[in-house]
Amino acid sequence: MNDNVSNSSRRRVTFLLLLAIGISLLFFLVVEQFVLAVVMAAVLAGVLHPAYRRVVSLLRGRKSAAATLTVLLTVIIVIVPTLLFLGVLVYEATQVSTNFESWLAEYQEYLSKVDGLQQTVEESPVLR
Numbered sequence: 856m857n858d859n860v861s862n863s864s865r866r867r868v869t870f871l872l873l874l875a876i877g878i879s880l881l882f883f884l885v886v887e888q889f890v891l892a893v894v895m896a897a898v899l900a901g902v903l904h905p906a907y908r909r910v911v912s913l914l915r916g917r918k919s920a921a922a923t924l925t926v927l928l929t930v931i932i933v934i935v936p937t938l939l940f941l942g943v944l945v946y947e948a949t950q951v952s953t954n955f956e957s958w959l960a961e962y963q964e965y966l967s968k969v970d971g972l973q974q975t976v977e978e979s980p981v982l983r
Contacts, residue, residue: 903929 903925910928911921 899929 906928907921907925910924911918914921914924
């Protein structure tokens with residue numbers, strides 16, 4: 856009888872352990888796409904917390920106003936320059952692409968002239 860209860864208890868523990876592992880794996884598969892964003896948010900929160908505390912002290916303990924001001928300053932100081940940089944990067948990439956297209960057209964024209972010259976040399980009885 857004691858073996859039967861012990862066996863049943865082991866099965867229950869094993870089932871619950873496997874269930875917990877399965878649910879954890881399924882949870883990870885669902886959250887996997889967001890892990891990088893959550894880690895970046897945690898890093899940003901850790902970096903900006905001292906600034907937030909300073910703003911709270913400047914605003915005499917008004918935490919909501921300090922949080923709003925901290926977020927606005929972060930957007931202005933970090934995100935706006937990043938977007939401007941990306942805009943310049945895209946503009947330069949399009950310029951390089953345009954210049955490369957014109958260079959490629961000139962190079963193809965040059966190659967056609969060289970091929971024509973080589974054909975002329977081969978056909979000329981004097982230059983043989």
